[in-house]
Amino acid sequence: MEFDSETLFNTAAAAVATIAVVLFILDTQFPYSPVSKAMLVAAFTTGIFAVSQLSDDDRLTLLSYGVVVIATVALLFHLTQQFHVGTPLLVVGLLALAAGFFSLRTRLESESRLVSGPRAKQAFAAVAVLAVAVLTVDVVTGGLAYKLNQQQEVQVTGGQEPGAQLGSVVVSNPGPFPQRVDIPRYSVCTAGDWSAYRPETSDGEQQPVDAYLRIDHGYGDHVFGFGQRAYAAVLRLHGQGVDGERFLVQRTEGCPTGESGDPYLAVFEQSENQRYGTPV
Secondary structure, three states, X not given: OOOOHHHXXXXXXXXXXXXXXXXXXXXXXXXXXXXXXXXXXXXXXXXXXXXXXXXXXXHHHHHHHHHHHHHHHHHHHHHHHHOOOOHHHHHHHHHHHHHXXXXXXXXXXXXXXXXXXXXXXXXXXXXXXXXXXXXXXXXXXXXXXXXXXXXXXXXXXXXXXXXXXXXXXXXXXXXXXXXXXXXXXXXXXXXXXXXXXXXXXXOOOEOOOEEEEEEOOOOOOEEOOOOEEEEEEEEXXXXXXXXXXXXXXEEOOXXXXXXXXXXXXXXXXXXXXXXXXXXX
């Protein structure tokens, strides 16, 4: 095969396109549903496929096939990792892809074309329209909604590790496509006068009472279409003599600075970059 300037630029274009689509597939910060991502990748690969069927250059067709194959395999790996389907299903998917690629090989027409150019363009147009429709629905539905349901009062128990279940975070999906859970950074702090519960060092110096809030959720969890999931909000309180005590819980805008009045627990959301989803 002759290697000329045209071949060089075609190879460079195929390499750059492959890197771009793989980076897009592996991007964990994509703010919408995995279904939207899969459809955008499908539209991209269908467009590359249409180029391969319309071109008279066999080398360009071969390179385009390579981009499509790599993007398809990368998307399969990504989706299986996103939904934690396990290695057995991943292997089944890879074998199914291998069988599909082999069957396509047996259907190649002369000049290494699978379908006619006009039909490839029609397929690209149909997939592109479907991808735009899916993404539009995904954007319009607004993503996941988060709501922290806290108790009005908690009793601390646990001995060496005193704590309590402060409430739960309910995650709701108003749309038809699965969405990845990204729970807001809810926090808790002590407010009011906690002097009676402050631990002392060996030198007699009083230390502050520390409070921590943990949301028990798994990394990469998803909520499927029109579904709902709840995660426990667990309080850990490190102080002297707090085991068995009851404390009020209040929702605040931030951690109060005042140290007067009855001790209570203030629950708030820490400020951070805006996420795709609305804390309630």
